[in-house]
Amino acid sequence: MIKTLLMIFALALAVPAYAVDGSTLLEQVDRNLNPESYEAYRKLINIEPNGNRKEFVLFTVKKGKDKMAAVFILPASEKGRSTLRLDENMWLYIPNVGKPIRITSFQSVVGGVFNNADILRLDYTSEYNVDQVEENDDEYLLHLKAKTNTVAYDKLKMWVNKNNMLPSKIESLTEDLMLIKTLYFKEIKDFGDGIVRPSVVETDSPLYKDYKSIMIFAKIKEKELDDEVFTLTFMPNMESLR
Amino acid sequence: MKLFILSILTIVLLPQLTFAESEYTLDLDEIEKKPHSFGGYLEVRPVLLGFDKDAAFYKLKLYNKDEGKTGEEYNAKLQLNASYEKGIAKFYTKINVDMQQSYLGWSDKTSVFEGYLSLKPSSSFIINAGKKTMKWGKGYAWTPAAFVDRIKNPDDPNLALEGFISLSADYIKSYSGPLKTISFTPVLLPVYDDVNDDFGETDHVNFAGKLYLLLYDTDIDFMVLAGGSKTTRFGFDFSRNITSNFEIHGEFAFINNFEKKFINNTGDIFIKEYDAKSYLLGIRYLTELDTTFIVEYYHSGTGFTNGEMEDYFSFINTAYETYTSLGNDSDLQKALNLTEGNYGRINPMKDYLYARVSQKEPFNILHFTSSLTGIFNVNDKSFSLSPEVLYTGITNLELRLKTSFLVGESNSEYGEKQNDYRVEFRTRYYF
Numbered sequence: 001m002i003k004t005l006l007m008i009f010a011l012a013l014a015v016p017a018y019a020v021d022g023s024t025l026l027e028q029v030d031r032n033l034n035p036e037s038y039e040a041y042r043k044l045i046n047i048e049p050n051g052n053r054k055e056f057v058l059f060t061v062k063k064g065k066d067k068m069a070a071v072f073i074l075p076a077s078e079k080g081r082s083t084l085r086l087d088e089n090m091w092l093y094i095p096n097v098g099k100p101i102r103i104t105s106f107q108s109v110v111g112g113v114f115n116n117a118d119i120l121r122l123d124y125t126s127e128y129n130v131d132q133v134e135e136n137d138d139e140y141l142l143h144l145k146a147k148t149n150t151v152a153y154d155k156l157k158m159w160v161n162k163n164n165m166l167p168s169k170i171e172s173l174t175e176d177l178m179l180i181k182t183l184y185f186k187e188i189k190d191f192g193d194g195i196v197r198p199s200v201v202e203t204d205s206p207l208y209k210d211y212k213s214i215m216i217f218a219k220i221k222e223k224e225l226d227d228e229v230f231t232l233t234f235m236p237n238m239e240s241l242r
Numbered sequence: 243m244k245l246f247i248l249s250i251l252t253i254v255l256l257p258q259l260t261f262a263e264s265e266y267t268l269d270l271d272e273i274e275k276k277p278h279s280f281g282g283y284l285e286v287r288p289v290l291l292g293f294d295k296d297a298a299f300y301k302l303k304l305y306n307k308d309e310g311k312t313g314e315e316y317n318a319k320l321q322l323n324a325s326y327e328k329g330i331a332k333f334y335t336k337i338n339v340d341m342q343q344s345y346l347g348w349s350d351k352t353s354v355f356e357g358y359l360s361l362k363p364s365s366s367f368i369i370n371a372g373k374k375t376m377k378w379g380k381g382y383a384w385t386p387a388a389f390v391d392r393i394k395n396p397d398d399p400n401l402a403l404e405g406f407i408s409l410s411a412d413y414i415k416s417y418s419g420p421l422k423t424i425s426f427t428p429v430l431l432p433v434y435d436d437v438n439d440d441f442g443e444t445d446h447v448n449f450a451g452k453l454y455l456l457l458y459d460t461d462i463d464f465m466v467l468a469g470g471s472k473t474t475r476f477g478f479d480f481s482r483n484i485t486s487n488f489e490i491h492g493e494f495a496f497i498n499n500f501e502k503k504f505i506n507n508t509g510d511i512f513i514k515e516y517d518a519k520s521y522l523l524g525i526r527y528l529t530e531l532d533t534t535f536i537v538e539y540y541h542s543g544t545g546f547t548n549g550e551m552e553d554y555f556s557f558i559n560t561a562y563e564t565y566t567s568l569g570n571d572s573d574l575q576k577a578l579n580l581t582e583g584n585y586g587r588i589n590p591m592k593d594y595l596y597a598r599v600s601q602k603e604p605f606n607i608l609h610f611t612s613s614l615t616g617i618f619n620v621n622d623k624s625f626s627l628s629p630e631v632l633y634t635g636i637t638n639l640e641l642r643l644k645t646s647f648l649v650g651e652s653n654s655e656y657g658e659k660q661n662d663y664r665v666e667f668r669t670r671y672y673f
């Protein structure tokens with residue numbers, strides 16, 4: 001009996017020494033990337049194989065686990081367009097057309113490699129479970145699996161730097177592990193109020209050969225926002241939040 | 243020596259570091275918010291029209307003109323948006339200037355499409371006073387339940403429309419659970435001489451309202467319009483994603499005591515009063531190859547039957563014969579008076595099918611979107627077919643080449659249009 005108890009005790013001690021709690025790691029990554037509720041500006045640059053660039057500037061707000069919205073500031077042809085995401089529901093509001101129309105996560109309101117799910121990104125913990133964690137001296141490698149089949153990518157491989165607990169690279173994969181795109185997190189910057197995170201995210205994709213899309217972050221700050229901001233009725237007024 | 247190596251390293255590496263940091267920048271000037279904003283677009287749109295001289299609408303509208311087989315139009319449009327924001331208040335205006343030189347001569351029109359003051363004391367309560375477009379309904383080509391909007395053109399549903407002068411408010415409330423959002427939009431719409439006098443009967447203050455729910459991931463609206471300028475009407479619409487790339491939507495409108503004015507083939511005018519029911523069902527489907535399908539079926543309870551349209555066309559043909567033989571155009575004038583807002587409205591019959599297929603960057607041709615749109619009149623089997631190509635490769639510049647072919651037997655809607663085809667090239671520059 002004593003031997004059995006000792007065995008159980010030894011096993012209980014041994015497990016924490018090797019297992020890393022993937023969910024806690026992922027939550028940490030989420031919070032290091034941005035506060036749970038925040039506002040930020042982003043520039044999206046689509047670079048074509050011939051070097052041509054198309055640029056878009058957006059103001060984005062996020063609240064909690066499932067609410068995200070963005071309004072285009074530049075260029076003039078896109079100004080005033082806003083997008084809203086409530087969980088897996090997404091809408092696009094075009095001022096001339098008027099009423100918001102439903103859009104999908106895998107199409108892109110700006111073209112290029114970033115799709116709507118990338119632009120209106122929620123916390124990773126709200127969409128993914130951690131299946132497995134690998135680690136070496138410098139990094140964790142998190143294997144993430146989508147919680148539902150409505151999430152844009154079935155699986156993610158996320159490399160997380162152990163020093164700052166920020167992602168350095170994310171591969172987006174299909175259920176069959178086919179690579180859809182890779183995100184590279186670069187140029188860590190102090191945005192103030194304890195927000196230190198990559199200011200540039202680059203992406204490329206084997207499906208868009210020789211294309212590249214860049215997302216640059218600026219003025220990320222924590223912000224208290226009403227739930228009512230994240231509604232269809234409020235979409236035409238999104239720019240008033242700036 | 244160490245200092246020398248450090249200096250060399252600094253000289254060699256510093257420019258590279260600087261370059262790395264400045265490769266992608268977000269200039270803070272770009273995102274600075276100013277209290278005022280100004281923008282819009284300038285558009286030039288030449289059009290070539292192929293006339294159908296045997297068509298009823300050609301005889302009706304151009305009976306006293308001697309046009310050739312084709313006609314030309316040179317259209318220009320300037321749309322200006324401006325806003326000024328201070329505290330909880332924002333003033334917004336959209337001014338539209340249309341100019342046209344065509345086979346009919348020169349015409350121009352400047353309209354204030356929108357001009358309203360918006361007060362936003364909180365995120366859940368917004369008041370708007372002035373001229374504003376409400377944009378109700380979920381249909382893409384038709385919106386039968388958009389009771390306080392002008393009728394949009396299914397041939398170009400994304401065009402901005404002129405609003406009506408109104409006082410409205412938005413009250414929004416969010417919840418957690420299956421009912422995520424509820425919002426209520428009451429609207430007061432006065433109709434007097436010189437104020438919204440094209441909305442309906444004058445000397446009434448109309449009340450309209452819309453209740454919006456996001457319930458079980460479905461957008462649902464209930465609408466009402468009452469007050470006397472038009473007969474009382476109720477509406478309902480919904481939109482929902484079945485899968486992430488497959489959306490369904492629908493609209494229903496009930497119009498109490500609708501008065502239909504129609505003419506028989508000898509020119510007698512009748513008025514029939516009944517409760518009209520209109521509805522629309524539609525889907526939007528996006529494939530992994532970026533092909534978008536939009537399909538809508540529309541039943542208009544206020545529309546004309548085959549027989550009523552045939553009588554109308556028959557009356558025009560008789561009136562035209564009278565004009566050509568006797569020079570008397572009074573019957574044509576009578577038909578013209580009955581055409582405006584009635585037989586001449588966009589898609590005046592009962593049942594329609596709209597189908598649009600658009601392909602982004604076909605054959606990997608960058609920045610091009612090709613589309614094919616068909617509007618089919620289910621009742622008389624006539625249709626319009628419009629292929630188009632859109633180019634958006636240059637920032638703020640949009641080029642669109644669009645052709646439309648109108649096909650139908652005699653006495654059918656598209657068969658009796660004044661054109662057999664039209665070709666237009668639109669250049670639009672945003673600023």
